[in-house]
Amino acid sequence: xxxxxxxxxxxxxxxxxxxxxxxxxxxxxxxxxxxxxxxxxxxxxxxxxxxxxxxxxxxxxxxxxxxxxxxxxxxxxxxxxxxxxxxxxxxxxxxxxxxxxxxxxxxxxxxxxxxxxxxxxxxxxxxxxxxxxxxxxxxxxxxxxxxxxxxxxxxxxxxxxxxxxxxxxxxxxxxxxxxxxxxxxxxxxxxxxxxxxxxxxxxxxxxxxxxxxxxxxxxxxxxxxxxxxxxxxxxxxxxxxxxxxxxxxxxxxxxxxxxxxxxxxxxxxxxxxxxxxxxxxxxxxxxxxxxx
Numbered sequence: 106x107x108x109x110x111x112x113x114x115x116x117x118x119x120x121x122x123x124x125x126x127x128x129x130x131x132x133x134x135x136x137x138x139x140x141x142x143x144x145x146x147x148x149x150x151x152x153x154x155x156x157x158x159x160x161x162x163x164x165x166x167x168x169x170x171x172x173x174x175x176x177x178x179x180x181x182x183x184x185x186x187x188x189x190x191x192x193x194x195x196x197x198x199x200x201x202x203x204x205x206x207x208x209x210x211x212x213x214x215x216x217x218x219x220x221x222x223x224x225x226x227x228x229x230x231x232x233x234x235x236x237x238x239x240x241x242x243x244x245x246x247x248x249x250x251x252x253x254x255x256x257x258x259x260x261x262x263x264x265x266x267x268x269x270x271x272x273x274x275x276x277x278x279x280x281x282x283x284x285x286x287x288x289x290x291x292x293x294x295x296x297x298x299x300x301x302x303x304x305x306x307x308x309x310x311x312x313x314x315x316x317x318x319x320x321x322x323x324x325x326x327x328x329x330x331x332x333x334x335x336x337x338x339x340x341x342x343x344x345x346x347x348x349x350x351x352x353x354x355x356x357x358x359x360x361x362x363x364x365x366x367x368x369x370x371x372x373x374x375x376x377x378x379x380x381x382x383x384x385x386x387x388x389x390x391x392x393x394x395x396x397x
């Protein structure tokens with residue numbers, strides 16, 4: 106089995122043009138937020154953010170497969186006591202560009218500590234916006250199922266007659282539920298809120314993903330040997346996780362320091378499946394890292 110990792114050192118607006126059309130199964134990334142990370146990425150003013158990002162999203166639209174998914178981790182900042190609107194403006198602009206805004210996930214930072222400002226409290230969440238090229242795309246929902254939880258022990262213990270049939274919403278939304286469908290099940294589908302702790306230590310990057318974050322979306326939207334792209338790879342967390350999960354990966358990074366760090370950390374591996382869910386790694390002459 107050959108798992109490949111391609112690294113590009115440069116501006117995504119230029120480097121993405123080197124990738125083949127319809128070649129990527131999943132894009133997951135966290136670009137610099139408006140006016141953030143000025144010391145490393147220079148910072149982009151909120152009023153300029155949409156115009157800065159659209160040439161990038163245009164290339165992402167080109168390289169993504171029709172069955173693929175783009176997950177964008179982004180968060181608007183507060184300016185003079187008011188939330189900026191650049192994220193909403195970006196969503197609208199990307200829809201005009203040809204993207205479907207399919208879903209919005211919320212990353213709840215469960216280790217966020219308390220805090221307040223005169224007119225608000227500390228943020229403990231970030232957006233994960235899901236975009237697609239078409240309305241029908243690859244999605245493997247069973248791969249991210251979770252244990253039923255303690256609620257099932259009491260809620261499913263004694264069912265009413267209403268619980269045994271499809272109970273349509275009383276507010277006319279068109280949605281309904283059949284509680285009895287969950288009897289004797291061990292696993293359930295999750296919600297669109299991910300409860301994950303932040304992870305910045307030992308990453309040498311101020312805004313590193315926790316590994317569980319890209320792992321969750323890689324499981325949900327790809328299968329083995331698919332291609333995962335991070336056009337703002339930073340410390341390379343997405344690429345590391347993708348390789349471990351037997352996905353090919355592509356990383357682009359404009360900051361040479363981060364690029365060199367990822368190049369040293371990533372090593373070609375051949376993965377041997379010993380038992381279900383057990384993977385053994387060892388250096389492989391067939392796996393490779395391509396340096397651009």
